[in-house]
Amino acid sequence: MDSSGLTSIYAYYNPYGLYGLGGLSSLGAVAAANRSQGSSSVSGIGSGSSWTTVSSLGQTLSAVSNLQTAAEKLTKPGAFSSLSVASSAPTVARGSAAEGTAQGAYTVRVDQLAQQQVLTSAAQATQYTAIGSGADTTVNFQFANGRSASVDIDGGDNTVKGLAAAINRADIGVSASVVSGPTGYQLQLSGESGAGNAFTVSASGDSTLSDFFSSPPGGNGLLLTQQAQDAKGSVNGSAFTSGTNTATTSVEGLTLKLNATGTTNLTVGGNADQAAAVTDFVKAYNAVQSGLNSLSREYAGFNLTAPYLRNTLSQALTPGAAAGSGNIQKLADIGISSNANGSLSVDTEKLRSALSSNADAVASLFSTDKGEGVADRILAQVSEDGALAVDNLLKSAAPSLTTAGLSTANLQSNLLNAMFNQQQNWLSQYSGLGSLTASLGSTDSLLSSLLGSSSNNLSGLGLIGGLSNPATVTSLFSS
Template sequence: MTTSVSTTTSTAASTGYSTLQASDSGTGIDYATLIEAKVAQRLTRADRIDATITENEATISAYSDLQDLLLAMNDAIDGLRNRSASTGASENLFSQRTAYVSDDDVLSVTADDDAEEGTYLIEVQQIATKHKISSDATSSRTEGMGLEGSFTIGLDGGESVTVEVESDDTLEEIRDAINAQKSTSGVSASIVQVDDGSYQLILTGTETGQEISLTDGEGGVLAGLGLVDDDGAIANELVAAQDAIIVVDGVTITRDTNSIDDAIDGLTIDLYAASEGDTLSVEIGTDLSAIKSALTDFVDAYNAYRDFALQQQATGSDGTAADDATLFSDSLLRQVNQAVYDALNTSITTSDGDLLSLADLGLTFDSSNKLTLDEDTLNSILIDDIDGVRELLGLNMESSSSQLSLLRYGDDVTATSFTLDITVEDGSVTSASVNGDDSLFTVSGKRLVGKEGTAYEGLVLVWSGSSGSVDVSFSQGLADKLYSAVEAVADEYDGDIQAMVDKLETENTQLTTRSDTIKDNAESYRTRLTAYYARLEAAAETANLLLQQLTYSEDDD
């Protein structure tokens, strides 16, 4: 009997949790439920932490969406800030030029940024052409020509090549031999089928205005093909090589190409057809369509952001935050909304004395504070007052002296005013100070460069006068002010949103560690309880067996 008791105790203690679930003997206590209750009590803290992690993750996701929407808005207005690419802007749409041509079937004009605005009168008297000649007709392109020898071919002023021909070479093989060296010779060959059983070899110069040069060698291959006559001159000229001739504001210009980029600074003129006697008008001005497109894109980007903001303010039927209003009553979102609203309500007085605001661009707010665009109003102000649009939207500098000009400015330059005291000796600037401090600018010839770490960092001014004082002021237009406000919040590296996201992600990392520790400890606690209750159950079973043995003994007696 002792052996039997010992075996039962060992089994109960070793099988642990599964035995506690399955046993009907011993105390009759449901140890499994008891253990689960005690472990669950300890896991309550972990559940609360996990809930916080989930809330943080939802907030991080919402902040990331907000950041993306704000950055998209800034992408749309970046080119409207009147800042150069060298100062961090992706482009300056107010410096982009486009050409308006009275007849684009004759020519087109491409304008570089900052090309001089104005009107030019252009007459296309002649376009440049490629030299083209042909051979005599032959009855087959695939039968041997019976010509043997060599010839040289090239363009006048260029490099010539030698082409070898065998007696069994076909017209196609002669064509291929010429084309094998066309990158050097500048002459390409093709075959034209004139009619059934009649083919001609066509030679074309790859450069306009350059004549093809042919020299027949021993064997008279070129003469046999009919490309040259008995005197070695070209026999069949299809198109003569000629230069382009245009007249710009009365000045005659000749070039060997139809793409002329050195006649007027910043302009490339592409010629399509001659129109001798007809004078075309070419007007160079600001690319208004690019500015309009950017404003339209901004409206779409702003309204997408506004939809998000409205979603975060939504309430349910009980007046509490809606399920998807993750940032309901969020202070950072309120800060963003206010900053955007303040920037969009900027108004400026232009240099002409006009008061301009968003409405003058045809942009107004609806009942949800989303933007609507009146294209007629926008088109009108772009055509009539592009300078006013630039002042309304971009960063502008005013100076009390016309001898001070702005060369570049950085992102750190916003709305500021200061007086520059400039000293000039022997025609060069020797010092520039603000309020007596001459450590703010570095002087280089006539250039005044704002030093790194100062309020003037990135600012480059040019002074062409003598010693004196100049009052300088910078004003931020609507787009520049909005961009600065949004950048401070949405910058992917050091913006307020990113700082909050980083903080929440750090917090989640710490919370996850705490939750995992609690869960690990709870599992260890489960193991200890299971082993403890297993020993109790085993002891109870042993006692029960002893009681049964005593009962049996008494019955036997």
Template sequence: MSISSAGIGSGIDVNTLITQLVEAEGVDKSNRLDFNEAEYLGDISAFGSLKSALSIFQGAVRDLQDTADFQLRSALSSNDEVFTATADETADVSQYGIEVVQLAQAHKLITTSGFADTDTIGDGTLTFTQGDDSFSLTIDATDTLTDIRDAINAANDNTGVSASIINVDSGQQLVFTATSSGLDNAITITAVDSDGENSDEFGLSRLVNTQLNTPSAAQDGQIKVDGQLISSNNNTFSDVLDGITINAVSVGAGEQLTVAQDREAITFKIDTFIANYNGLVDTFNTLGSYDAATESAGLLLGDSTLRGISTLIRQEISSSVTGLTGPFSTLAELGITTDEEGKLSLNSETLNAALDSNFDQVGQLFAASNGIANTLDMAIEGYIGSNGIIDSRTAGIQVSVDDIADQREALDRRLVSLESRLLSQFTAMDILVSSLQNQSNFLTQQLANLPGAYNSNSNN
């Protein structure tokens, strides 16, 4: 007799029983794999947080790594409405008296006559000259003011003349504007008129300088520095004082330019250095501490990598730099000290005094080859650089994560095999129980049919 479904012969819910047995076999191992995977992934995340905090701090460290940064200069104008200025590291620290005598202007000319839009001007040649440069246009007898404007603007050899048309009560007027300011860019217009008269009030002669109004004369910008007059084609003076560029804004006298070390840029970088270091300390504490109140531990509590980098950085922060020529060898001498929480704090008065007296030597403490910034950068790079310690640790943990996936697949295969084996065993049991049941029923029937056999349903 064949059994089509497990449990029919025995009356047992075999499928449920097998499911429970398989789950009981796999649950502990599966939970253990889940737990281990969560720990590994937590470690990877923790190392990611550590690497990020180190990278942020490294950025602030590298901003203090270049000695040129401590040679930056600031240029302060006593009146930004008269002039502004910038300075680079080559500028001398000093003060200068500044007067803006006049602003540079671009030359502008306009026709005195008004023309109808259909008027032809005359034929011949127009030549535009600016300094040593010039270009010429051939004008046809049919050309209107618009045609001449377009020809000027489209000329490939145009030396710097822009043409436009304005519409006034008397008609159209042609405007010539130098595209650059200054005397060297003044526009001179001459004509070779077909009528033979090149400066009269007819034909192309109407477009030469003597027949034009001048709403804006060509003019150089002029300033005085400590009483000395300097001219420029524009309002920018970049070759007057080494490393300094002065921009004239409006006419004015009695102003002052102050060039100093750029303390604001340096103090900003030092403030960022301190803030990012303190953020790193917070990360160290979060990942490596134990909270007794909540009985919770940081993900990297007791980890050798976290302990190693935190110890190394703290040592570099508090160490003394040897071989410097200046008066500073520690951060504490700049007013940067460590508080009870292991974080840095700044005494601004001490730092300002150090910058006032020894600006360049402050830079040496950070940016010398064995200075604090360089040694910190090398220490951090060993941990977060390509193939650094953190990458190696993370890669090793990832191998364990990948191995858990392999273990899960192996566990699934074992459980499938176990389920199949149990199903076979219970099916065989069902067949046996069914066979025994059939034999019992047969024997009971045979015994009931024997002569004189007891029948509980018969009458006595």
């Protein structure tokens, strides 16, 4: 690779010539533009279509990250309120404010979180081991709030697996599961959160099942492994109690989403533009679809994977039954329509009208407690184990790119370490500029050996303070 190739690398990482020319304030402002500018600069490195494909993949990965961020914003409490609520410690609590909530500062203390009761049975050898004779049995549940329920167990359900299925079919507010451990298989019963949903269990019919289901107080069959409790805390010294971790408070219109015990300060203020989060989401979605289209065009090996990923993404735009309400049931109802190429368009006036008339329904369209909103479903695809999660997208593309002559290791190094972390690299470069300059000679030697010519050096290419890590340079050349 000659000096023009290195100049392309330099242009990719530093298209605005920032290094050594100013303070830290400009770094965040140009991060997104720097990634965009890099797509054209990096195409000058190497030959053939491989680097073009790498550039497209890098931009697609970045777009997926942006879509995840945009979707997360739409799932936060108060995302569509005309008032915004900022939290100094969102890991402790977040807030949302309804119309009329007094603007100002609030100190929130969370003393305990709401949790559900959990009972665990004695272990059985297998999940199909018969318990008792199989005689018909009735299992009775008595709740602390006065509610009661019963479940009939027939002869075919007298195993931990059968018992779990029968209880879940009854839908009484207690979920049952089978857990395995070193001593065997156990039935685990979990109620809903809150002290009022604590429950005791008894059974009549088969005597063995009656012993199996005996529960506190006084029973030995079911072990209390987690006690039901309410969430407790205070806002500006005024106490609140809630059966769930979404709590109303003495401050009219202020609702809290509790995440952990501790203290946080909430600031309630005006929300300048409720529609901005939605339009940002649409832009981020379109960028991912565009990136997938580019990968299909630029490398034939991706043609089979890209349509599946595009379809997975578009299917996530259909909300579940619990999302939305009234005349707002789908994205088209708030002015978001799909185009023939898979991108989305926004009718801003229709969106603002929907937000003005029924912001709660719009919020529900994007996010619900059961995860059935559009933003919930998109998040499921772009985070953790989703089809478009960064790791899975790399795995999908890596075989195609490896065929093009790029190893998976280099792909991960070049893209994840270089592109995704470039802003953090800039910060590191500024803080360590003195030591970087002092080690310029050794870095120059490294590049000289790679180039096979001592006449090509860092200063000649204007790279002082340039690439943040010599390992990045090495990995770029090694492919």
